[in-house]
Amino acid sequence: MVASLSIKNYALIKDIRVDFNSGLTIVTGETGAGKSILLDALSLVLGKRADIKVVRNPLEKCIVEAEFHIGHYNLKDVFSRLDLDYEDHTFLRREILPSGKSRAFVNDTPASLQQVQTLGEYLIDIHSQFDTQSLFSEKYQLEIIDTLAGNENRLSEYTIALREFYEVAERLDKLIEAKESAAKEWDYNQFLFEELKSVELSKIDQITLEETFEKLNNAEEIQEVLSKASQLIFEENIGSLVTVTEIRLQLSKIKAYSQSYEDLWNRINSLHIELEDLAEELQDSAESLEADPELLEQVNNTLQNLYRLQQKHQVSTIEELLHIEKELALKVSDFETIDDKISEAKQKKKDLEVSLKKFGESIHEERKKVFPKLKEKLEFYLKDLGLPNAQFLFELKPTNQFRKNGTDELALLFSANKGVVPGPIQKIASGGELSRVMLSLKAVTASFKNLPTIIFDEIDTGVSGEIAHKMALILSQMSKKGQLISITHLPQIAAKGDYHKKVFKVVGKESTITQITELTLEERIVEIAQMIGGSSVSESAIAHAKQLLN
Known part of the structure; x- marks a missing residue:
């Protein structure tokens, strides 16, 4: 309370x-x-x-x-x-x-x-x-019936199944639409996917491949430069190594005199070692590089194919091409399995329809059980409220529609007078009659x-x-x-x-x-007397108020 x-x-x-x-x-x-x-x-x-x-x-x-x-x-x-x-x-x-x-x-x-x-x-x-007008609402009428029928749990289960039914139906529509759209693109997506797959992108290192191409494509020039550089280091009398060797020899004569001279000797000695290593590496590089027209053609073809695909898909790296390949694989795969998904959704929708019909039938039967007792109690209350000839009829019709509150249509028919055929309450009942019907309904439902x-x-x-x-x-x-x-x-x-x-x-x-x-009691007497006779309280109004309170 x-x-x-x-x-x-x-x-x-x-x-x-x-x-x-x-x-x-x-x-x-x-x-x-x-x-x-x-x-x-x-x-x-x-x-x-x-x-x-x-x-x-x-x-x-x-x-x-x-x-x-x-x-x-x-x-x-x-x-x-x-x-x-x-x-x-x-x-x-x-x-x-x-x-x-x-x-x-x-x-x-x-x-x-x-x-x-x-x-x-x-x-x-x-x-x-203004809630009396809700009597005209089928939704409100069904709520009253379901309260009396104890349909709360059944309606809860029905609502859950109905929500799932709508979700599955929406998913099915989207799958069918997706299939129609994807069918037009599937051939092209399949071609694009196979084209990328055939290149074996995951096995390609683009930077290494481009470097190999430059070496092979310029092998003669590279060999000439490397050989010349090696010669400049080793050449007798004027080679860099000869000069550095002579400098190292001269510094060795004075390095014992000062730490600074020894430091100079150490530096020239390091340079001598580095020149020897550099000369050997230049020579090895020159000797290891050979012109290979067949390999050059193979590398060039691979790169040209890769550049073509990158330009076609408007990207610049292999990683981006691999991402596109993955997306195309999903599109191809989704289309190949979409029929299975459609069949699965159709079966789920069919199963939910069966469940909803069963829930609807159960709710319908429980609603019907309420009508005789509800009719009896309503007419009892209305008789007490000055409508001795009031009649109620409930027309409950099952439908093939899955509605928010079941599968029924309900018409609440009412007649206040003998000899008058019951009709829709919103067309038959007067304002005063509606108030009495509403109070009667509230009185019945309150106990439930x-x-x-x-x-x-x-x-x-x-x-x-x-x-x-x-x-x-x-x-x-x-x-x-x-x-x-x-x-x-x-x-x-x-x-x-x-x-x-x-x-x-x-x-x-x-x-x-x-x-x-x-x-207080005295104040109530005055208030009720004013409700009876207006602001000027008469003795008769006071007497009437006291009589009502007693």
């Missing part, structure tokens, strides 16, 4: 806290006093989208917090499923910042709006003034759904007199099974409350604020 509601900086509310009790709580007040603001604030804390326009002072934070006592409602599994921390006294808080951003908290832990909205479905049922709290915002629209009194009795009976809060303009209903709160406006010099107060 809702234990308290704290509202700060919201619409006409500056800062209030309202405490609630179990049983039937009545909320009254003049039109425009702010009764709907309380419901809007509570809806906000239950996950309604935030609007910066509702913030009273845009420079300050808006905070709405509700405390729920839920220790006796077996909701631990719900909290666990939503990954929320459970507390017997659970707090839901919503904050709207001056920037317009909003935050939600469950027991002081940040939560998503989806988490809060789902949790709210297990905590409270708010019936606003076991919600901690139900709130009615003017469920009594279009009724008065004895019917209002009967409606009040039903509300009182419903409140014995859980907390019930009713916003009303009818004295008959106001008088049946265990608690009575009044919403009123306080007009100051520069602002107007909404306040709410708990009425």
Whole structure:
């Protein structure tokens, strides 16, 4: 049950806290006093989208917090499923910042709006003034039937299978589309792949190959240069090595006289050794290089083929060609296996269709079982509410369509008068009749759904007199099974409350604020008398109010 509601900086509310009790709580007040603001604030804390326009002072934070006592409602599994921390006294808080951003908290832990909205479905049922129109909705009608039929788990399984069915169907469409597109490109992709594969790119080192080509292509010039260089080092009398040898000999004569001379000798000695090595390497390189026209042609062909492929694919390295080869291999492979994937998706879709039909049939059968008892209870309540000849018919037709809530179509047919053939409720029922039908449905479902709290915002629209009194009795009976809060303009209903709160406006010099107060017995008498006779309270209105309260 809702234990308290704290509202700060919201619409006409500056800062209030309202405490609630179990049983039937009545909320009254003049039109425009702010009764709907309380419901809007509570809806906000239950996950309604935030609007910066509702913030009273845009420079300050808006905070709405509700405390729920839920220790006796077996909701631990719900909290666990939503990954929320459970507390017997659970707090839901919503904050709207001056920037317009909003935050939600469950027991002081940040939560998503989806988490809060789902949790709210297990905590409270708010019936606003316009919700009676939801009776016209097949979705709402089926929700009531499924609540009574205990179809929650079946619908959950159906929804999971339906989601998977749509995913598989979408995947199948994409596979078929991909096959049609790929078929046009497969031959060309296959040719490109085979062309790259035949070159054996992974075995080619382009840099080494280009170096080999340059050597072979310029072998004669290279041999001539290397031989000449070697000769310049070894040549008698004028060769570099001869000169360095003579310098080394001369320095050896004085190296013992000074460390600096010895250092010079060491340097020239190193140069002598390096020249000998260099000369030998030049000679070996010249001798090892031979002109090979056949190898030259082979290397040139390989390089030209490689350059052609790089230009064709607009790349400059072997690594890039290897990446393209890999992509082409995947495309070729995917096309070769796409028929298998299509067959697999078709079979999966067919299997899911079978499962969905079975789920749909099971849900359909459970729905049908509810109708006799529901019809009996609804007509019982409506008879008590002044519609003794009311009739309900439920037309449930299975279809071949996989809809969000099963495979059925439902028509709720209603007649309020004897001799009138039941027809669609939206075409047959008057405003007052709709209010009575809605209350009857709520009374029936409340015992099944076991919600901690139900709130009615003017469920009594279009009724008065004895019917209002009967409606009040039903509300009182419903409140014995859980907390019930009713916003009303009818004295008959106001008088049946265990608690009575009044919403009123306080007009100051520069602002107007909404306040709410708990009425004493004497204050209730006056309030109900004003609801009976207007602002001028007569003795007869007071007497009537006392009679209603008794």
